[in-house]
Amino acid sequence: MSSPLARIAQVPPAIVDAELPAPDDGSQRVRLRFLPDGADVRVPSGTPVFDAASWNGIAIDSTCGGHGTCKKCKVRVVSGDVPVGSVDPRAFTAEELLDGWRLACRANARGDLVIEVPPLQTRPKAALAGVGRHVILRPAVQKRHLVLAEPSLEDQRSDLQRVLDGLEDLEPKASLELLRSLGSTLREAAFDVTAVVCDEELIDVEPGDTTARRYAIAFDVGTTTVVATLLDLESGQPVAVGSMLNRQQPYGADVITRISATMLDHEALGELRERAHETLAQLTAEVCAEGEVEPREVYEVTVCGNVTMIQLVLGIDPEPLSMAPFVVSTHSMPPVSASDLGVEVHPRAPAFVFPSLGAYVGGDIVAGLLATGLTRDRRLRLFIDVGTNSEIALGSNERVLATAAPAGPAFEAAQIKCGMRAADGAIEGVKIEGDSLALQVIADVEPVGICGSGLVDAVAELVHCGLIDHSGRFMAEDVAAELHPGLSSRLTMIGKERVFVLHWHGEDPESSVYLSQRDVRELQFAKASIATGWRILMGELGVGPKDVAQVLLAGSFGAYLTPLSAVRIGLVPDLALPRIVSAGNMAGEGAKIAALSSRERAEAHSILREVEYVELSGRADFNDMFIDQLAFPG
Numbered sequence: 357m358s359s360p361l362a363r364i365a366q367v368p369p370a371i372v373d374a375e376l377p378a379p380d381d382g383s384q385r386v387r388l389r390f391l392p393d394g395a396d397v398r399v400p401s402g403t404p405v406f407d408a409a410s411w412n413g414i415a416i417d418s419t420c421g422g423h424g425t426c427k428k429c430k431v432r433v434v435s436g437d438v439p440v441g442s443v444d445p446r447a448f449t450a451e452e453l454l455d456g457w458r459l460a461c462r463a464n465a466r467g468d469l470v471i472e473v474p475p476l477q478t479r480p481k482a483a484l485a486g487v488g489r490h491v492i493l494r495p496a497v498q499k500r501h502l503v504l505a506e507p508s509l510e511d512q513r514s515d516l517q518r519v520l521d522g523l524e525d526l527e528p529k530a531s532l533e534l535l536r537s538l539g540s541t542l543r544e545a546a547f548d549v550t551a552v553v554c555d556e557e558l559i560d561v562e563p564g565d566t567t568a569r570r571y572a573i574a575f576d577v578g579t580t581t582v583v584a585t586l587l588d589l590e591s592g593q594p595v596a597v598g599s600m601l602n603r604q605q606p607y608g609a610d611v612i613t614r615i616s617a618t619m620l621d622h623e624a625l626g627e628l629r630e631r632a633h634e635t636l637a638q639l640t641a642e643v644c645a646e647g648e649v650e651p652r653e654v655y656e657v658t659v660c661g662n663v664t665m666i667q668l669v670l671g672i673d674p675e676p677l678s679m680a681p682f683v684v685s686t687h688s689m690p691p692v693s694a695s696d697l698g699v700e701v702h703p704r705a706p707a708f709v710f711p712s713l714g715a716y717v718g719g720d721i722v723a724g725l726l727a728t729g730l731t732r733d734r735r736l737r738l739f740i741d742v743g744t745n746s747e748i749a750l751g752s753n754e755r756v757l758a759t760a761a762p763a764g765p766a767f768e769a770a771q772i773k774c775g776m777r778a779a780d781g782a783i784e785g786v787k788i789e790g791d792s793l794a795l796q797v798i799a800d801v802e803p804v805g806i807c808g809s810g811l812v813d814a815v816a817e818l819v820h821c822g823l824i825d826h827s828g829r830f831m832a833e834d835v836a837a838e839l840h841p842g843l844s845s846r847l848t849m850i851g852k853e854r855v856f857v858l859h860w861h862g863e864d865p866e867s868s869v870y871l872s873q874r875d876v877r878e879l880q881f882a883k884a885s886i887a888t889g890w891r892i893l894m895g896e897l898g899v900g901p902k903d904v905a906q907v908l909l910a911g912s913f914g915a916y917l918t919p920l921s922a923v924r925i926g927l928v929p930d931l932a933l934p935r936i937v938s939a940g941n942m943a944g945e946g947a948k949i950a951a952l953s954s955r956e957r958a959e960a961h962s963i964l965r966e967v968e969y970v971e972l973s974g975r976a977d978f979n980d981m982f983i984d985q986l987a988f989p990g
């Protein structure tokens with residue numbers, strides 16, 4: 357077998373590039389077609405072929421995770437130009453190189469390519485996450501079991517160098533803290549150790565072989581609820597999931613009140629930070645206990661949240677977020693450790709904090725876009741995270757636009773007369789068929805109020821059956837009696853306001869659960885704001901509602917909305933219902949994906965570069981469009 361040097365010598369020098377080229381800034385896109393299955397993907401110029409394949413669920417052999425050492429990621433460039441990289445000659449003969457064979461992890465796509473992927477020799481580990489995304493496991497946390505030669509007078513390499521030499525392809529940095537215990541760990545373990553590397557950092561050297569156990573926690577820090585998922589990085593599976601109310605609640609239910617609290621009281625920022633840390637610490641303890649995992653075995657955390665939550669968790673003054681021109685402290689955080697978040701896991705565990713697009717399109721939305729794969733899909737898709745501040749993104753792998761639409765508290769049923777959180781006794785679904793009205797109530801108990809999804813359903817059904825007209829007004833009693841004699845008695849007055857009683861408590865409408873005329877108006881404002889948002893994005897992209905292949909309703913509220921009701925009130929484009937998907941907590945899914953794959957995580961930063969933010973406030977066309985959207989579809 358010829359030596360690597362001999363192989364290099366056989367290759368025409370012009371096509372060897374000594375260094376792996378730096379990735380481009382991603383502003384150009386290139387098209388890659390993968391054979392034999394013909395998958396066609398578009399990625400930023402400079403993306404390694406390996407990443408482009410992995411992002412699109414196309415598995416290429418690898419055991420080194422794309423570090424250029426296993427030489428298993430062999431692909432053939434059938435058409436297009438990829439220079440021979442410095443590692444390629446060690447993997448291929450000169451003939452193979454001339455025939456287009458390259459290591460996919462070293463091959464940066466700087467033009468359109470057709471790539472042949474040979475059948476897999478090994479089955480890569482993968483997990484399903486996001487909207488049916490097939491995520492190939494490649495966590496930033498890597499473990500290597502090392503049985504090292506003991507030092508001698510002939511071999512006086514330093515302890516650290518001995519470990520680094522054992523790591524071969526990885527060249528992590530080590531901290532002073534690690535060095536303090538390195539010597540004793542090596543000797544006590546008779547130089548039989550496991551190195552733990554996260555990205556570029558050697559975060560620990562553990563005695564013996566611990567490679568089977570490595571964990572991460574993905575946090576979704578919501579204004580109301582915080583969710584933690586403990587992930588087994590070996591299998592890609594969640595081991596335990598916990599959620600609890602954000603302990604910042606006493607400072608206000610929404611981001612604006614919490615920011616106001618910091619402006620009124622200098623102590624409040626520290627207290628809010630402390631409460632966020634308590635929340636994360638409690639969840640960490642809970643999921644580790646449930647998963648029977650030592651906190652020290654959690655080597656990394658990933659965190660997504662809206663910008664205010666992230667700034668508060670990190671103790672960054674949020675005041676500029678609350679007033680024009682709405683400026684974030686930074687789009688991408690400098691290195692953050694788990695301990696900066698009050699999370700007690702491995703003492704040197706880093707934290708990956710999702711970058712944010714703007715003050716009101718935060719890391720939670722970047723995580724959501726990552727989970728949906730919106731920026732890489734050929735189909736035109738509309739993503740709506742429904743909430744007080746609703747974030748909207750529209751696009752495909754060609755171009756993606758995003759905006760934030762202030763929808764007010766209607767969807768959370770705040771300021772709704774009989775509104776309540778989605779808790780026991782809340783009406784969450786309403787169905788009207790002919791003259792019969794059926795309610796779906798959480799926990800199947802007597803209704804005590806109505807939550808956001810119940811509100812949307814009730815209004816959608818009343819519009820559909822004709823008891824609310826398209827301008828949002830309740831029908832006159834005589835018309836209602838003619839249309840639905842069995843329901844018209846529910847349409848009554850409380851004081852001077854018309855209401856529709858959903859559930860009677862006795863004969864008094866005021867003590868019953870009802871929908872008021874003002875509630876309908878609140879919902880109209882909320883849905884008009886969102887519909888105006890996506891219509892403006894469509895105008896900017898030059899597309900219409902019928903061009904949209906799929907609508908993804910995300911967020912804790914979006915998960916409970918029924919697609920039919922969303923269409924009936926005009927919250928989403930009028931598409932065939934299977935094309936409207938209640939996608940659930942996409943932000944949390946994005947945080948999990950980031951923990952499972954460092955390649956996917958890099959995509960979060962591409963999203964930051966690629967997605968164009970459209971500011972709605974101050975737009976001349978906003979008001980007219982908003983007024984048009986107040987009506988319910990006819």
Ligand code: FES
Pocket residue numbers: 417418419420421422423424425426427428429459460461462
């Ligand atoms: S993935 Fe191991 S060498 Fe490319």
